[in-house]
Amino acid sequence: MGFNTGLSGLRAAAVDLDVTGNNIANASTVGFKGSRVQFGDLYASGFLSGGSNTVGDGVNVQDIKQSFSQGNISFTDSGLDMAIEGDGFFILNNGGETRYSRAGQFTIDKDGFVVNNQSMRVQGYTADGDGNLSGIRGDLEVATDNLAPRRTTNLRSDLNLDSRQSVLESRVRDVGPLAFGSVSGEQFSVTYSDGTPAYPVDLSGLTTARQAADKLTAAPGLSASATTTAQVPLTDADIAAAGGAFTFDLSVNGAPLQLDTSNVSTLDDLRAAINRSSDTAISAAIVDDGSGNDVLRVTHNQGENLDITYTGGSVSETGDINVTGDRTIANVNPVGASGTNFVTEYGQSPIRITNEFSAQDQRTYNHATSTSIFDSLGNSHELTQFFVKEPSPGNGVGVSEWSVYLQIDGEMAAGTDTTPFTARFDQNGTLQSIDGNPNGEILISDWVPKDKNGQPNGADGPPAPGAAVVTPIPEPPTSSAFVLNLGETTQYGAAFGVDDQRQNGYTTGRLSGLDVSGEGTLFARYTNGQSKALGQVALAAFNNTNGLSPVGDTSWVETFESGQAIIGQPGTGTLGGIKASSVEESNVDLSAELVNLIIAQRNYQANAKTIETSDAVTQTIINLR
Incomplete structure (x- = not known):
């Protein structure tokens, strides 16, 4: 009868209206996947062959299939929001029950675990204390304690x-004092490390230390000075013993020095008389002779020869030479067998840095x-x-x-x-x-x-x-x-x-923020400028996604038809990547659903008309007399 046929149509249209209404209701639900009704016709059939009634018995709702197509991705201002771009589901721990979801609106609970709006904990790969990711899967946790310092290694x-x-330091060799007599007559050459031509030095035929110093100073890189020091073994007692007959004659390079010794009665008087001389290169001082006796020391600071004659004795000195050589000098070499003393002294002299x-x-x-x-x-x-x-x-x-x-x-x-x-x-x-x-x-x-x-x-x-x-x-x-x-x-x-x-060192730091990479890795940012991986979100895929069973809260559970979950890191295998600070919107096309709503309404009205017509026909038969 048409009553059963129309009734099945009403039931099917009602289911279609329910599914369409549900899609419309969840058009703004993050991670929601729209559904559609799949219908099938009904015909009577026998055990081995089709029934004789080929008109049909109406319509049957075969299945309600969800569409797992990609929804639009929109950005948010929450650092822990995540959207999957491609295949895969977030894995959630619901008090021991494992659920799967595309809704990536996550936050942190009071215990530091990453959870969704229903307090289900997000599963992922944990990291050790140094931020190294492991292959161990568990609840993702954000440690809120301070980051311990790390020493620099x-x-x-x-x-x-x-x-x-340019080279800033000035390195020199100090050579001396060299006795004039030990180097007089020597011949040698000075070579240079900076390309300056070798310079010959000939100390032959010289009579004073000053002349030798002038010869050495003429060589590039050498600077020499000469002094002549004569120590006169005179004491106050020697001067007193001579009485008024004390004499003291001083000659510089053979030229007598005019000294007034008429009033000299002590060693200090003699020192003062020499220092009053018109030759400013001459100076005198009273020094200890090493035995506790004060004696007179006479110095000529230009290296001229000194000849001293005094009551009871005489002293003659030819002088000493002091040489400074700068760092450009490579070596000092004797000419033939000559120059051995100076060459030896120069080679053994240590280097001194003048502006260390x-x-x-x-x-x-x-x-x-x-x-x-x-x-x-x-x-x-x-x-x-x-x-x-x-x-x-x-x-x-x-x-x-x-x-x-x-x-x-x-x-x-x-x-x-x-x-x-x-x-x-x-x-x-x-x-x-x-x-x-x-x-x-x-x-x-x-x-x-x-x-x-x-x-x-x-x-x-x-x-x-x-x-x-x-x-x-x-x-x-x-x-x-x-x-x-x-x-x-x-x-x-x-x-x-x-x-x-x-x-690689840093001071202690407090947690200041969280970042999520395209591979789903959670990075903690600290006030000391460091960041550390806390874990990585794990994704699951299924051979038959349509086999998943929806259990509400925009989540699904595994079934026999879906097969076991294939779990891995985002961006590996067939799994999609992660968009941080984003969510996946519902994949419901609201315009299409409104059109489907009209179609379902018409279908419902048409099937109701079928019942109405069948009723009218039946009433006509009943009214036959």
Whole structure:
């Protein structure tokens, strides 16, 4: 009868209206997936063949299918909101029950777990204390405690040292005093490391130390001075014993010096008489002869010969020579067998730096740069690197050298107060080595962290005496030792510049914000400028997504038809990526649903008309007489 056919149509149309209404109601629900009704016709059938009634018995609702097509992604102002761009579901822990959802509106509960609006905990891959992600899946948790400090164990400085800089230090050799008689008549040559032609020096035929000093000063890079000192073994008793007959005659290079000794009765009177002389190059003083006796010392500060005759004795001196040689001199070589004394004295004389490096004097270094490092308590300290250009070794072709000094909080470090590190560069400006280390590493193992008053602050100090320190510093570190890596430092003809400078230490920090990457990794930002991975969101996919069973709260559960979940990291396999600070809107097309609503209404009215017509026909039959 048409009653059953119309009734099935009414039921089907009512279901269609319900599904369409549900879609419309959830048009603004985040992560919602719209549904559609699938109908099937009804025909009577027998056991082995079709029934004889081929007219049909109406309509049947076969299934209600959800559409898992991608919804629009809209941005939000919440850092923990996430949208899946592509395939996959968020995995939620609902008190032990596992649910799956596309709604990524997440927040943090009172216990620090990442949850959705229904307090279901978001599942993901956890991270260790250093931010290293693991393959262990669990509830994502945001630790709100302070980030513990980390001491500096490695500092990398990528610099360019200006090859056009000049050598600042002045290094000299002090030779002398040399007795005039020991070098008189010698011949030798002075050679230079800066390309200056060799200079011959001939001290033959000279009669005074002053003449020898003038010859030496004429050589480039040499500066000489001469003095003549005569010690006269006179005492007050000697002068008193001579009475008024005391005599004292002084000649400079054979020329008598006019002295008034008529009123001399003591050694001090004689000293004053000599100092009153018209020859200002002459001076006299009373000194101890080493035995407790005061004697007279006469000096000629230009190196002329002194001849002294006095009552009871005489003294004759030819003078001494003092020589200073600058750093451009490569060597002093004798000519033949001559010049041995001067050559030997020059070669054995130590080098003296006249303007030695000083961190307080900018004139003594070419470049400097500072950066912060941290001790085991998270206290900040300032490390300053100073670079001083040195003369090129050898002939100066194809190699350059710089001295490296280190200072921490105003105190020299790594022994550079006495011996700086030497950085050597090749002809291309590339670092060859630092103190022979081709890696360009400098180990600082003598640092004692101190407070602002210069006292140890309680942080870890240097390694114990005799303890071996290896690089890189192994974890966990147990001392204040750290490595300065200058391996990428260059020496080009360009201005000094710091290309990159980074170190791995930091002070303690408080949580200041959260970020989410495109791979679903949660990063915590701290007030000390650090960030650390807290975990990574896990996504699940299914072989038959339509087999999932909706359980409300915009979530689904796994069923036999869906198959087991395939879980992985976002962006791997068929899983989609993550859009941070975004949500996926409902995929309901509101315009289409309104049209479907009209269609369902017409269908319902039409089926009702079928019942009405069947009723009229039946009434007609009943009214037959």
